[in-house]
Amino acid sequence: MMPIEVQIFAVLLVGLCVGSFLNVVIVRLPRGRSLFEPSSRCGFCRSSIPVWMNIPVVSFIISAGQCVRCGFAFSARYMVVEILTAILFLSFWAVWGWTSELVIMALFGAAFVAVSFIDAEFRIIPDVLSLGGWIVALLIALIAPDGHSVSFMEAFLASLVGYGAFWMMSRLFYGVMGEEGLGGGDVKLLAMIGALLGWPGLIGSVLVGSLLGSLVGLLSIFVLGKTRRFPIPFGPFLVTGALAVMLQLDFLWWEFWGGA
Template sequence: MPPRLEWQWRRDCRELLELPELSAEADPKPPGIVVQRSHCPGCGHQLAAWENVPVLSWLLLRGRCRGCGMRISAQYPVVELLTGLLFAICVWQFGWTWQAGAAIVFTGLLVAMSGIDLRTTLLPDQLTLPLLWLGLLLSVVVPGGLFVPPVSAILGAAVGYLSLWSVYWAFKLLTGKEGMGYGDFKLLAALGAWCGVGAVLPIVLISSVVGAVIGSAWLMIKGRDKATPIPFGPYLAIAGWIVLVLQFDLLGSYARWVGMA
């Protein structure tokens, strides 16, 4: 998706600047996502059905293209295993219900967005906005809401967006720098639509803790300084998934802990 977005942005910029459109040879269109068959980026070999089975095909091919022998990144089986495990947890948590089906869609979009954000620091509108609208629709079309009622979903989307938007502008006014991207606002709005307004604060808190731990470890391993920008989207995704799928109630757990203390 990122190469296709960048290709379209270049075309839009040339049109805005009234520059001549580049030929297909000078600026080839990146491969399709849905219609075009999967193929090797090295030699163009189109994958047969048995070469496209998650995890198993990578093992059978020993991590190399059957056409040219080019190494296939281990990212493929790792992401496939992770996604399969998360899907299984959704079914284990909700059973064979509509909630499980919706949670699987929710999970798949979060995995895709996390991977894209980690690699490119982009959170495409093509993923964040459908997630937002789907969360709002599921609160309306199902009596009482599939996960949360409509009022909570609408307020969750609004509070989610405005909370990070406010932090962004406060940080920019104080430092003159941009602390995060607009994609983070939209992702938190989507998570608020799915999890409800009461989950926005727990999601922000959990994502901040997860981001601090994982981000610090990553900077140490890579030998980077603290000024290195770190994508925040994956940590929001982790927190949102924990709250929705695992039904983790941070504020409720804290209240019970205080009561016991």
């Protein structure tokens, strides 16, 4: 067993590097560009960013978040995504320990970070993340590594219900309201969450997602007025529910449920 300090250092380091890669995914995937070529460039002067400027967080601080050639200010989101991913990985480690489940949670946690930022900006969830994640989650349930508590049957049924029930709901919503509530991307995301986390994940996602979604919806009507409502990206809210289950925080609403 590795010493605790080494584990923490390794988890944080991997989190920062994965976060750095997620920044590339968030910028390029929704635009249909290759994730691996060309190397990162300044969005303004197009000069390529040198390797030593690609160190997570450190480079951003040294360069004050600017291009070394032209001084163009990079979005603070780059650093936010890196730090967020590192904190998320460390939290998974605190909950799951140095186990194979930690690797699974980190893998899907990373996918959920990308889904959230892409959906928030572009109002889409790329299939390669949602359907790709769904297939990988089903495979993991089939292989059933030590500590993975969701059986293949549960994974399969929960994703089927997640997809089927909410696809019907989204069509019904569209039929009645004449506008999109849950989109097709959200429905596929629910299938992925159901396959990874089983019933608790599906229920948690829908519960937290609808709660946060209505809250933000009401707020947008209140602040922007009814006619200027913006379409709400549900992905980040559904993901919040899934992350709560992945961090074993779902007792929060089960307690409430039992006490009601």
